[in-house]
Amino acid sequence: MKTSALVLPAVVILGAFFVVPLIWVVILSFLGAGPTGEVQHAFTLGNYVRFLTDSYYVNDLLLRTIRLAAIATVFSVVIGYLGAFVIARAAPTTQTWMILLVMLPLWVNLVVRTLSLMVVLGRNGPVNQILVGLGITARPLPLLYNETAVVIGMVQVAVPFVVLSVFGVLQAIPRQLEQAAMTVGATPLAAFRRVTLPLSVPGILAGSVLAFGINVESFVVPILLGGGRVRFMSVAAYETATVSNNLPFAATIGVILLIVTMVMLGVYQWAVRSAGRPATAIQAA
Template sequence: MKKPANTILMLPAITILGAFFVVPLIWVVILSFLTSGPTGEVQNQLTVSNYARFLTDSYYLQDLLLRTIRLAAIATVFSVAIGYLGAFVIARAEAAAQTWLVMLVMLPLWVNLVVRTLSLMVVLGRNGPVNQLLVGLGFADRPLQLLYNETAVIIGMVQVAVPFVVMSIFGVLQSIPRQLEHAAMTVGATPLSAFRRVTFPLSLPGVLAGSVLAFGINVESFVVPILLGGGRVRFMSVAAYETATISNNLPFAATIGVILLIVTMGMLGIYQWAVRSAGRSTAVLQAS
């Protein structure tokens, strides 16, 4: 009797997911195999020319796809490193302080992404505080060009992803009993060794969840490349938008989106497998 009841309770969620995600996704896949007429109208003629155009053009493969993946991966590494440090500090803080620290981490998410990115443009600008500090300390003779390049885009993606990584790892770290570290240190392990052999392996599920979430956010970033890249740093999401709106070529824009989705899901699957394999290997070594 429980199964029919559970199915009925899941129907609203399944209906919404199907109507607003599955059906549009299927339509986008179908659209990617159609052609676009001279004036931009979609023609009901099946073809693989859109995929052939993307896969045979070095601009789309190198300047768009590979750059998007590369920058997203770099931003993910920095996001996980910073997020792990923040999550560790929060997990080791007193219970009263944890609430305020969590609120401080979540505070950026309460501000619109466009506003946050525009604020970052002010911070990284030629007359911004970062350049003023670098010039004032003598690290630079004149203001540096910190905007409209890959570095600015990476910084922007990191500030977007870090809160999600912190919360993913914090939940796992908080569930790890502190007694395990104390037990390791009582048998001669240093605090660093106890962290490396006990705490960090047990926190790998949080690291995996946070890194997958960060990569998914970064690889599909749209606002950050437009504002901080200034049109010079091309991203797949931006190219799909411009192809659909400026070039008025919906089938090829759908093709860009489908390829980005396939590559992203494939890389996330490989990454999950690699991290889980590393976690199992670590567990075996510790047991031995």
């Protein structure tokens, strides 16, 4: 009884500020909109039919959002894993400072971080100055207002989350396992590939799904680094609701984006169950 009383406020807050609005968005996506944007309280599948039968919404919005989010996730996982591995192998006192450096960007407003990245990637920014100064390129590269800029922006947002996800798993892997593999003839690289890497798969999967979820729902990065040229689902939902004043169709875009995220979570759960046999991986090595 006491436990229920303690949990009740959290349940009420969660229901009032998350579950109820989410249910309303789903209901709203099945309603129509009048010529001036007023919501018509009549059930319809027209919003979903409009979205799924229009190549602009499917190809230029949905598939582009998934593609760029997936590319950014791959880079985030590779960079994040390398960072987490270096931190896990560092001395305990050094680990503390390195973790603080990883978390430091999370304490800075995302808009400020993205604006700073715009300066770095700009035509006269340090990246282009270095490339031109070293003779790698004859003129500044167009690193802003394109898909490349958006991917770079999403990577810098997601990498800290991947590092923290993988670091916890790497810390839990006994170093003696690698040492045991090397005592029977394995090289350090072979020991990593056959012991450490398989055992760190749960952290990689957790970091991947976290990075993908952050990237696919990115809003600030596509607006600032994409410059309106790189269309994203989240931006389209915002503009549909505010500029076009079509709340039902904006809700439809949001629900479809939510479905994509839930599918990714389902794939993650399946992958975790499939990779949840570390002993098998060690035996196979």
